[in-house]
Amino acid sequence: MDSLFLVLSLFIPRITLIIFYFTGSIPYNSVPFVGDILLTVFIPRVLVLIYIVDNLGTSSPWFWIHLVVAVLVYISGNHYRRKRKKRKD
Numbered sequence: 001m002d003s004l005f006l007v008l009s010l011f012i013p014r015i016t017l018i019i020f021y022f023t024g025s026i027p028y029n030s031v032p033f034v035g036d037i038l039l040t041v042f043i044p045r046v047l048v049l050i051y052i053v054d055n056l057g058t059s060s061p062w063f064w065i066h067l068v069v070a071v072l073v074y075i076s077g078n079h080y081r082r083k084r085k086k087r088k089d
Helices: 003-011 013-022 033-042 044-055 061-088
Strands: none
Touching: 003 013, 003 044, 003 061, 013 033, 013 044, 033 044, 044 061
16 A cells, blocks of 8 residues: 555545546555445545555554544534534524
8 A cells, every 4th residue: 555645645535535546546445436436525534444454454553543533533523513503503
C-alpha cells in the first residue's frame, strides 16, 4: 500500500480516493465496485479502513491512526452540529 495514499487519506479521504481511482492506483480490496462508489461518496473513511485491513491488517499502526482520526472526526462533527442547532433556537 502506498504511503502517499495513507497520508493523504488522513486529511482528504474523498479526494484521495477519487484521484487514486482515476490514476488506477486504488489498493486491492474485497469491496464490489458499487460498494466502492457508494462508500467513496457517503463514508470514505470507512472505505479507507477497509483498504487498510485488506492490505495491512489490523495490527498495522496505520489502521489505528485512521481509526482514531475517524472517531475524532465523527465526534467533532456531532459536536459542531449540536452547537449549530442551539444557535438557531
